[in-house]
Amino acid sequence: TQLLEQSPQFLSIQEGENLTVYCNSSSVFSSLQWYRQEPGEGPVLLVTVVTGGEVKKLKRLTFQFGDARKDSSLHITAAQPGDTGLYLCAGAHGNAGKSTFGDGTTLTVKP
Amino acid sequence: DAGVIQSPRHEVTEMGQEVTLRCKPISGHNSLFWYRQTMMRGLELLIYFNNNVPIDDSGMPEDRFSAKMPNASFSTLKIQPSEPRDSAVYFCASSLRRDPGYTFGSGTRLTVV
Numbered sequence: 001t002q003l004l005e006q007s008p009q010f011l012s013i014q015e016g017e018n019l020t021v022y023c024n025s026s027s028v029f030s031s032l033q034w035y036r037q038e039p040g041e042g043p044v045l046l047v048t049v050v051t052g053g054e055v056k057k058l059k060r061l062t063f064q065f066g067d068a069r070k071d072s073s074l075h076i077t078a079a080q081p082g083d084t085g086l087y088l089c090a091g092a093h094g095n096a097g098k099s100t101f102g103d104g105t106t107l108t109v110k111p
Numbered sequence: 112d113a114g115v116i117q118s119p120r121h122e123v124t125e126m127g128q129e130v131t132l133r134c135k136p137i138s139g140h141n142s143l144f145w146y147r148q149t150m151m152r153g154l155e156l157l158i159y160f161n162n163n164v165p166i167d168d169s170g171m172p173e174d175r176f177s178a179k180m181p182n183a184s185f186s187t188l189k190i191q192p193s194e195p196r197d198s199a200v201y202f203c204a205s206s207l208r209r210d211p212g213y214t215f216g217s218g219t220r221l222t223v224v
Contacts (some may be wrong), residue, residue: 004181030211031143031211033211033212035215038139040217040218041217041218042115042202042204042215042216042217042218043154043202043213043215044215045212045213045214048211048212074175088154090211098144098159098166098167099156099213100156101146101153101154102153103153104153
């Protein structure tokens with residue numbers, strides 16, 4: 001059973017465009033993380049959101065946690081080729097210590 | 112800090128051989144995780160440790176897989192005997208317990224022929 005569904009699975013856009021990717025679940029999470037993974041490397045943590053409705057900004061990236069803590073979105077403004085990569089969301093339950101990962105969105109930003 | 116260090120980066124082995132993957136977590140982190148990543152199944156949690164103690168190994172696919180953490184600075188994942196379907200990228204990650212964000216290593220790409 002896939003607990004976290006990410007959409008779209010693939011996204012190819014031109015430099016300068018805006019985009020939003022989604023992470024949805026039927027489960028409630030105590031926190032949710034977003035990672036970016038580049039080819040040949042491990043995922044790198046971008047942000048953790050904890051509170052329902054929380055919005056965090058990291059330069060041109062805006063992350064939002066759903067009010068019910070079941071879903072999240074990542075919005076990128078004026079995408080750049082350096083934003084290319086696999087974006088993964090991961091949800092954690094309480095203090096269990098382990099996170100479940102979605103299958104990711106592969107983003108390609110063309111110059 | 113050098114981050115989470117995994118070795119080797121690449122491993123090619125023949126079916127039936129024993130494979131040992133190694134991980135050095137970030138100093139001070141007390142949780143360690145082993146994940147496997149494939150195109151078909153994404154990132155799958157194999158096992159994780161808190162304070163060197165295995166907490167959940169329900170993701171270990173078969174008895175051919177075993178993991179140890181003899182001390183806070185070292186962990187191994189062993190596959191014996193290896194099979195072609197074990198081919199994947201294996202990641203080690205560490206974190207402070209109760210901190211949901213992980214630091215991943217660069218992974219070991221395993222190919223079993």
